[in-house]
Amino acid sequence: MAALTVVLLVSLACSSSDDGASTATTATPITYSATPTPVVTPTPTTAPVATASPLTTATPVLPPASAGGSVLRFSVPEAGPHFDIHREVSPAVSTWGIGLIYSRLFRNADADSPDLVECELCESWEFVDGELLRITLRADVFWQKIEPLIGRRLVASDVASSLERQRAPGSPNGDLLTGIGAINVMDDLTLELEIDGLNADLLLNLADGRTRVVAPEAVAVSGDLLRGPNVGSGPWIWVDTNSQTAAYDRNPDYFEAGAPGVEALRISYIPLASTRLAAYRVGLLDFVDMTEVEAAQTLKKFPDSFSKLVASPGAGAEIALNAAEAPFDSLLFRRAVFRALDPWADLTNIWGGGGAVTLGIPMPRNSWLLSEDAMRTAFADGNRAAELSSESGVTPAGPIEITVGQFGDAYLLQAGRVADALATLGFESTIREVTTREFADEVWIGGDYQVFVGAQAPVDGVSDDLFSVQHSDGLWNTTGFASDELDGLILAQAEQMDPADRRRTLLDAQFRILEGAHRFTVAARETHWLAREWVNGFDPDPRRGENAWIARLTLGEHEEI
Known part of the structure; x- marks a missing residue:
């Protein structure tokens, strides 16, 4: 139980920001015996070796004023703690760090595509009788011309070795490969994954930013990749990482024509959001993420900037009622409490106008979420709240305890709004603050609460959330809500491949x-991304570690600062 708590806390720290980093747990080094059939290309007598010691503390600095032109500049709060993509859950590694150099079997498709994923390393795929996922690889993918790979062709045994490593005991990203049995290499370009029935999230998990393919020879150098060597098959070649910046150059041998669209990346580590925003406003950064208020102010000053709102419906502030205990064992009373709440007013008054009201499920597309009109049918109706409370027959029997985790001042203010809503129904309440560790132990795991206000528990994908949080028998279904009809729908969607x-x-x-009416997310995270007018093709969507969009960006002419 203590180990699970640590995993929850580490994951929570990572999920507090799209580009945050966390401290990793070093797993026992594993050596792999898979040996792909090499196709060696001529190399210089002395090939470069991409090995370094990452620094885990970042000193706030602005990017060099000489940067610009064909160099794309952006910033994240901090560096990843090391270089091993399979040993860390943080997007500081997978999305904004060393994950940039690697490829995946699949990647997330564009929002306007009818499909959720598309091929990256693969040429094609097919499900065979619900028992196999057969994948055919591209024949034109080569590892970067760096020791110990020296530009050999990427083959199916590389992918098999990498997947086996990712799901090894103790790997924090192994759950992404749940449901995959034996991994069989049929030839250099074909592998078959044995699967335990159809799994609608399988391809999304294989497209996740943490499911990147590493080479067995690179792992064999030291038994892990914590300090490299950093050799991938992706669009970027790692150059350097220090306490202030990371540098990546364009991979000239990348298998997708025309990508990357710039010659280099320079990533600055700037912990303070205000400093990152200032750097953007003076032209030292080409794009940046910010709050809704900051975006509105910045667009007034730079009206030619490109803007995009990115939603993260599986992350945010959650409110839950314990349906297994009085008074919330009454469905009518729970519905009364929901209608006594006005989460949209709370978004404005507590959360700065940013975020959305959702059910907290990490849907792959916004169009899969209930609309705001549908959500509003359950909230913000004081008259109906009073009627439902009366119909429920529930009467006060002592103060109701609201447990709130110490995730920030806004959570405590939100708990106060819940107390106000209960008061309008004639119920007194008390607010109990607990540390984030106590919240993980008592709330996420123990279910010891009447009402809670806190961060959402981390999950990997739609089915993981539904089976663990919403299903009657879910491990994290601490509200006690049970519905045979809902359970049936959860089971059905898990096998729907269309x-x-x-x-x-x-x-x-x-x-x-x-x-x-037992749980919802009052402030699902939304991030506003802005890019200067010289950034072409700006369409960010970093959910689930996606960063392929960075390689599609190009830079127009602009005055360098």
Whole structure:
């Protein structure tokens, strides 16, 4: 139980920011015996070796004024703690760090695509009788011309070795490969994954930013990749990482024509969001993420900037009612409490106008979420709240305890709004603050609460959330809400491989969850991204560690600062 608590806390720290980093737990080094058939290209007598010692503390600095032109400049709060992509859950490694040099079998498809994923390393894929996922690889992918790979061709045994390493005991990213049995290499370009029935999240998990393919020879150098060597098959070649910046150069041998669209990346480590924003405003950064208020102010000054809102419906501030205990064992009373709450007013008054009201499920597309109109049917109706409370027959029997985790002042203010809502129904309440560790132990795991206000527990994907949090028998279903109809919908969507069919099922499931009135997310995270007018093709979507969009960016002419 203590180990699970540590995993939850580390994951929570990582999820507090799209580009945050966390402290990793070093696993026992593993050596792999998979040996791919090499196709060696001529190399210089002395090939470069990409090995370094990453620094885990960042000193706030601005990017050099000489940067610009064909160099794309952006910033993240901190560096990753090391270089081993399979030994760390933080996007500081997978999205904004060393994950930039690696490729995946699949990547997330564009938002306007009917499919959720598309091939990256693969040429094609097919499911065979619900028992196999057969993947054919591209024949034109080569490892970077750096020791110990020296530009040899990437083959199926590389992928098999990497997947086996990722799911090795103790690997923090192994759960992404749950449901995969034996991994069979059929030839240099074909592998078959044995699967335990159809799994609608399988391809999304293989497209996750943490499921990147590393080479067995690179792992064999030291038994792990904590300090490198950093050799990938992706669009970027690692150059250097220090306490202030990271440098990546364009991979001239990348297998996708025209990518990357710039010659280099320079990433500055700037912990303070205000400093990052200032650097953007004076032209030292080409793009940056910010709050809604900051975006509105910046767009007034730089109206030619490109802007995009990116939602993260699986992360944010959650409110839950314990349906297994009085008074919340009454469905009518739970619905009364929901209608006494006005989460949209709270978004404005507590959360600075940013975020969205959702059910907290990390849907792959915003169109899979219940609409705001649908969500509003369950909230912000004082008259109906009073009627439902009266119909429930529930009467006060002592103060109701609201447990709030110490995740920030806004969470405590939100707990106060819940107390106000209960007061309008004639119920007194008390607020109990607990540390984040106590919250993980008592709330996420123990379910010891009447009402809680806190951060969402970390999950990997739609089915993981539904089976662990929403299903009647879910490990983290601490509200005690149970519904045979909802359980049936959860089981059905897990095997629906057609995205349109699955979306319809998930919308139906969300209606059932909303009707149950037991938990929701009051401030699902939304991030505003802005890019200067000289950045072409700006369409960021870093959910689930996606960073392929960075390689598509190009820079127009602009005055260097």
